Amino acid sequence: MTVTELWCDRCGEQAAAGGHEPCAAARALEPPRYCAHCRRRMKVQVVPAGWSAVCVEHGEIRG
Amino acid sequence: MPEILDQARTQVLENGVGLDEAGVLAVLNLPDEHLPAALQLAHEVRMRWCGPEVEVEGIVSLKTGGCPEDCHFCSQSGLFTSPVRSVWLDIRALVEAAKQTAATGATEFCIVAAVRGPDARLMKQMREGVAAIKAEVDIQVAASLGMLTQEQVDELVEMGVHRYNHNLETCRSYFPNVVTTHSWEERWETLKMVRESGMEVCCGGILGLGESVEQRAEFAAQLAELDPHEVPLNFLNPRPGTPLGDRPVVEGKDALRAVAAFRLAMPRTILRYAGGREITLGDLGTRDGLLGGINAVIVGNYLTTLGRPATDDLKLLDDLKMPVKALSATL
Numbered sequence: 352m353t354v355t356e357l358w359c360d361r362c363g364e365q366a367a368a369g370g371h372e373p374c375a376a377a378r379a380l381e382p383p384r385y386c387a388h389c390r391r392r393m394k395v396q397v398v399p400a401g402w403s404a405v406c407v408e409h410g411e412i413r414g
Numbered sequence: 415m416p417e418i419l420d421q422a423r424t425q426v427l428e429n430g431v432g433l434d435e436a437g438v439l440a441v442l443n444l445p446d447e448h449l450p451a452a453l454q455l456a457h458e459v460r461m462r463w464c465g466p467e468v469e470v471e472g473i474v475s476l477k478t479g480g481c482p483e484d485c486h487f488c489s490q491s492g493l494f495t496s497p498v499r500s501v502w503l504d505i506r507a508l509v510e511a512a513k514q515t516a517a518t519g520a521t522e523f524c525i526v527a528a529v530r531g532p533d534a535r536l537m538k539q540m541r542e543g544v545a546a547i548k549a550e551v552d553i554q555v556a557a558s559l560g561m562l563t564q565e566q567v568d569e570l571v572e573m574g575v576h577r578y579n580h581n582l583e584t585c586r587s588y589f590p591n592v593v594t595t596h597s598w599e600e601r602w603e604t605l606k607m608v609r610e611s612g613m614e615v616c617c618g619g620i621l622g623l624g625e626s627v628e629q630r631a632e633f634a635a636q637l638a639e640l641d642p643h644e645v646p647l648n649f650l651n652p653r654p655g656t657p658l659g660d661r662p663v664v665e666g667k668d669a670l671r672a673v674a675a676f677r678l679a680m681p682r683t684i685l686r687y688a689g690g691r692e693i694t695l696g697d698l699g700t701r702d703g704l705l706g707g708i709n710a711v712i713v714g715n716y717l718t719t720l721g722r723p724a725t726d727d728l729k730l731l732d733d734l735k736m737p738v739k740a741l742s743a744t745l
Contacts, residue, residue: 363497
């Protein structure tokens with residue numbers, strides 16, 4: 352998560368509200384679920400060597 | 415040396431007869447100071463009855479989320495407020511996932527769908543997907559599609575699916591606390607059909623669902639009665655939005671006790687590390703389990719969560735001088 356992102360990509364709550372250290376730790380073993388720009392739930396596909404997450408508004412990210 | 419380990423040395427290691435429920439419970443109740451001895455014995459049993467090879471597998475979700483069932487641990491149930499959305503993998507991406515898996519040296523690739531049982535659309539996707547994988551990738555294909563009809567069992571055999579996964583998840587007495595939309599017995603029926611079809615049976619479950627130690631022993635005994643070719647052992651990774659989302663993870667030593675106990679119950683099965691080992695056991699515990707009865711791993715990512723890199727597991731196997739099972743070999 353970067354400072355320009357408004358929402359936590361794991362729990363979907365406001366990033367600025369703080370308290371997302373557990374989310375950041377969990378994200379080491381999880382793909383994002385919420386778009387950090389608009390809070391929409393993303394369509395996430397996990398494959399053996401990576402993942403992709405698609406927000407209908409902000410497009411695809413991969414990891 | 416505790417009496418149960420002396421008994422297991424004769425009964426399991428020397429004679430290849432697994433411990434019964436009472437014996438498994440005694441292992442699960444061993445105090446911490448005897449855990450290394452239990453793991454050592456389980457490792458000897460694995461080496462004697464299975465050999466040094468480790469079976470490596472990759473898994474992928476063909477159809478994610480939107481499941482009508484209410485398995486309380488699962489983020490893919492459409493009945494919970496989980497953030498997991500429904501999505502289908504296309505054939506091109508499925509074949510690519512099989513290639514990624516084969517590139518690790520894995521011999522198994524399991525196609526999984528979050529469903530009660532397959533419908534016509536899913537069976538069509540399986541037919542096309544399995545055919546495409548077999549045309550392009552040198553790997554054995556397994557499947558996990560929920561409860562099956564006899565016709566669907568026959569069709570999967572015809573496609574060339576060699577192993578079918580259908581986890582009982584937990585023991586019979588605790589199952590209604592975990593799933594209410596279908597019964598343990600319905601799952602058992604599917605497993606019977608799979609067995610009779612000639613496909614290999616893969617059946618395990620998840621530890622840490624709230625079951626008691628006695629119920630873990632009951633589960634091991636019920637799996638031993640089923641005598642599956644493979645037992646995947648998962649540890650609960652509590653998922654946000656599920657009824658079990660706030661449960662604690664299994665304590666590492668309890669997880670290792672279970673690894674040893676399940677091996678001593680089933681000396682000849684493929685006992686596979688599956689989901690949750692990263693958070694329950696970490697790197698050191700993973701190593702301890704591989705030296706305590708485990709002889710198979712899922713490498714890479716899981717269905718909705720991520721695993722550690724396949725290269726880390728392969729390096730660990732190399733360090734432990736445990737050869738990866740080759741495609742032509744059998745355990």
